[in-house]
Amino acid sequence: MIRLKDVEKYYSNKFVKTWVLRNIDMEVKEGDFVTIMGPSGAGKSTLLHILGMLDDMSGGEYYFLDEPVHQLNERKRTGFHQQYIGFVFQAYHLIDELTVYENLETPLLYKKVKTSERKSLIAETLDRFNIVAKKDLFPNQLSGGQQQLVAVARALIINPKLILADEPTGNLNSKQGLEIMDMLKALNDEGTTIIQVTHDEKKAAYGDRIIHLLDGYIDKIDERN
């Protein structure tokens, strides 16, 4: 599903190139649950953003479903977002000005889903995540765990093939964290590909492969099965 070949990323100002990622080769198959680990500044989030097409690469090749992402234009990439990719962030990143219902609706609007279908999808999702009662509240009226729940719900509503999760439980207490992880695991079991970034060994254990990053290089890969 995903193939990276010699991907690199650097920031340059006039005199210095600052390397963030170098020589990244990796492959992710459909249905994988991959964890990216590493110390601060190792390039974990940058890699995730490149995978999610939120950030440009400085060099290398990236194939998503055999399409060369490094050659695609903005429109095509947005198309991939709309169809295949859901994001979950540590800081939830819900739109503060929108209610829970409207936050869930946003990706569907951008995907141009018809009104009736949209309504039923949202209703279904609210039900599934047990947040029907919260649908008219704004994010700042919810607890952190509830906000992350909504964020996950929003990532899932388009039924993505790939979920990118950047420390999804980082801001949550352990009980809430476990709930979210269980949910991701359940999704993975249903066939959704998941790539997560985490510091936490316990959370990392949910994946079937762990990629360790160090100073921008892939240090080692742990296969768990």
Next chain:
Amino acid sequence: MFINYLKIALRNIARNKIISFINISGLTIGLVCFFMIALYVYDELTYDRFFKDSDRIYRIVHENIEEGGAATLLTTPGPLAPVLNKDFPQVEKAVRIWQNLDLVVKNSNQIQYYAQDKHIYADPGLFNVFHIPFLFGNPETALKSPNGVIITDKIARLFFKTENVVGKVLVINKEDYEVTGVIRSLSHHTHLPQFEFITSIEPVEERYHFNSWLQGVGVYTYVKLAMNVNVETFQSRILDIADQYVEDELDNRGMTQKYFLQPITDIHLHPNYVKESGIHSKTAGLVLFSAIAFLVLFIASINFINSSLSLAFFRIKEISIRKTNGANRTQLVSQFVTESIVISVIAVCLALVFIYLLTPWFNEIIGKELNHSTLPVSSVLFFMSGVVLCVGFFTGIFPALLIFSFRPAQAIKGIPLTNININNQGIQRLSLRKILVIVQFVITSVFIVALLVIFQQINYMKNKDLGFEKEQILVFPVQTVEMCRSVKDNLDRVKQEFTRHHTVQSITTHLRSPGRMTHQNDVFVYRDGEKRKYWINMQFLDSDFLQTYKIPILAGADFTKNNMTQYILNEAASREFGFHTPDQAIGNHMSIFDWDGEIVGVTKNFHFWSLHYSIEPMVFIRTDHFFPEAVSLKLNTKDLRETMTFIENTFKALFPDQPFEYYFLDEDFNRLYKADVRFAFIILLFTGTAIFIACLGLFGLSLLTIQRKIKEIGIRKVLGSSIPGIIYMLIKEYSLWMITASVISWPIAWYVMRKWLLNFAYRIDIELWMFVLAGAMTLVIALLTVTWQAVRAATANPVEALRYE
């Protein structure tokens, strides 16, 4: 989708109350100005268009070329219209109109009505050319009878308390007239005089020589062409039309007459004769006003763009999330554009309310009767939606483009918004906003300089020494033939009666007072045994004129008190006639009509007309043959009321039946600058508006930029910076902007105002202090706007700012 955009837009407006207020109020004010001016321009452009078939109606003017020069006259010889009607199938109808200046109307109930300019003579064809609806009476026959009069509904109510008064009798200038028709008062939206009475032109044909191609004062001629007539061909047919009828006579007199068609819809904007009566705005003025309208709207839009750009920084997170949720470019642009269109729509609605409320007041200022109810609804809607879309689109597109230029990853990583490096373009973006603000203040500063120049010029014109004393001169126009006779026949007694009072220093009779239309005619000058002809301004008067107006004599002497016809020239005339020094002119003979006389004196030049015009040659003629049109009294009094009582009583005793109407010369003369004063006032209004809008924008911008600097301010204070130090840091940048704006505005203002000043033959110099003052004003106004914010930010507790970082 759209509903969603709309919802977000409304929530954003509600959330950012101050910024929304600034955006909406700025835009509303800008739109009010814009629409007001648009209304004004539309009004100016559509003069006379309410007449049916106005595109086929023309006024015929003619040029009289003879030895001594050419003169363009708005009138034509009387026989033209009948000839056109008889010999030209291209002409649907031609009609003659002549305005009568003496009018006293009475009826059996002893109601009296005096007015100048309210009575016209016309051919029966008048209503075939100008479609003027009748309330009562028959337009076909109303002007056929020589003693029939058509009156307006206003006059009907005045005399008869009702409107259907056909058949009733009015006494006009002592003759009985029967009312044959009642029309509605004419709209002001026309170049035609605001007449209340129309009678047949036939009875006065003889008196005014309307049957002669060569003699007489001429008459206004209007034609309505038949459908599908080629105007150019027709124009070429009538160019030399007089030659077909009176070629020999014209040749004998060495004259040529050329005739030209002038579309009536053009007359208002293109009066081809500078001293034509009535206030005529010029196309240049309209272009200028339109430019001002666009500039004010532009300033308001800049505000809008600027605050949207600033707000976009605060919305980077929201937009990033939207991007990660799959929003593409078009969708994001649509959202921004929708938001600004929503604001525009709100502003337009508010603007419409304000326009509705302010129109009467605006009308008073500009002296017009603008009326939006007559505008075609569809084009108003079209126009409005055009403005909304343009403003909405351009103000929405800038922040949207800004948003595109960064990758969402940065915002999502939680980098403080202030530090987000937008593809290394952050600095350039900032300078876009800076440029926009500077542009705003350049415009504002140009307005301020313009205002200073205009007020200086008007002040200069009102106070400049005209070469005669215009203060304390009271003039009463001689309005009727009766009064004219009475003044002429009893001149000595009239003078004695008025000068009995010690405050009346002297009294004189003449044609029109300075500042009113002058009379022009041919004169013959005998010099070195030769007789030469000149076309020249003239003033008929009695021997007390120069003394009353205190016009200094350069050579020769004032008129002597005898019955001889005598001439006095002004310097310009003396030079025009070829005398090298004023003294040479003295003793020569000249004549007008058959009144031969001696040149007895030459006066210094003085301004008979407003300072828009340079001093023209002028001849004063003292003769017993003329009929006075005005009487001037030179007063010297501190107790005006007592003097006025005396003058009024004396007037009533001398002219029992006449209306006591008068004006003071200085006030009347200043009337010539009415258009300029009005122009100054409009500029003042727009300058104020522009300053207000620009300050509003600057306020919003400083609010946002200072908000983004809260953390920096906190850190600096923790590190020991003083409060004044921080205020200085915050306002330093704005001062530089303002100084830049002023400097840029100077050459523009200089160029524009120099052009404006060319309208005046006598004008002030544009001086450095005007620019410096304008610059200082801009700076002070801008800093006052910004400082409040800066002080607030600088005095805040730094712990508050740093706690959450």
